[in-house]
Amino acid sequence: MSKQSMDWVGEAKRLFHMEKPRHFTDYKHCDECEEHDQTLINSTIDTISLDELGSPGWDPLCFATAEGKKYYMPSLIRLSLETMNNEFYFGQFLFHLEADGKGNELYMACNSEQRELIKAFVEYAILNYAEQLEDNGYQNEALKVQEIWSNA
Numbered sequence: 001m002s003k004q005s006m007d008w009v010g011e012a013k014r015l016f017h018m019e020k021p022r023h024f025t026d027y028k029h030c031d032e033c034e035e036h037d038q039t040l041i042n043s044t045i046d047t048i049s050l051d052e053l054g055s056p057g058w059d060p061l062c063f064a065t066a067e068g069k070k071y072y073m074p075s076l077i078r079l080s081l082e083t084m085n086n087e088f089y090f091g092q093f094l095f096h097l098e099a100d101g102k103g104n105e106l107y108m109a110c111n112s113e114q115r116e117l118i119k120a121f122v123e124y125a126i127l128n129y130a131e132q133l134e135d136n137g138y139q140n141e142a143l144k145v146q147e148i149w150s151n152a
Contacts, residue, residue, distance in 0.1 A: 009078045009081070011117060012078075013074045015117050018067075024036070024064045025040070025060070032063070035060075040068060048075045048079075053079065054087060066105040070114070077093075090132075094142060094145050125142065
């Protein structure tokens with residue numbers, strides 16, 4: 001299947017298929033962690049939306065474990081694709097993928113197939129949404145994330 005015709009969300013659901021975590025954050029740490037945990041618990045990979053994830057200043061995934069981010073990976077890809085021409089969630093997605101570079105927990109928690117899918121999706125976005133990346137100021141971030149995940 002070519003990258004152009006790939007079912008990115010379907011492939012992410014296949015590669016990241018896992019049981020939903022009981023908790024997504026260190027929910028006992030503070031009220032904010034508990035609230036973010038509840039937000040992620042109350043959603044599913046098919047229902048979570050920008051209502052829950054669309055605010056960079058109040059993003060529950062910033063508090064989520066690597067396993068929690070892996071669980072929601074199909075959603076993050078879906079939201080990125082759905083918003084390329086408007087709200088542009090892809091910028092937030094890049095933030096989560098970049099984290100601490102190759103030492104980030106998400107990168108380390110993914111197996112080689114999962115890393116390869118993420119790398120391929122970022123490359124697909126760079127090639128097919130260059131104008132949106134430029135308009136939103138994320139060309140350099142996308143290239144940095146591509147480099148991080150390129151050793152898949």
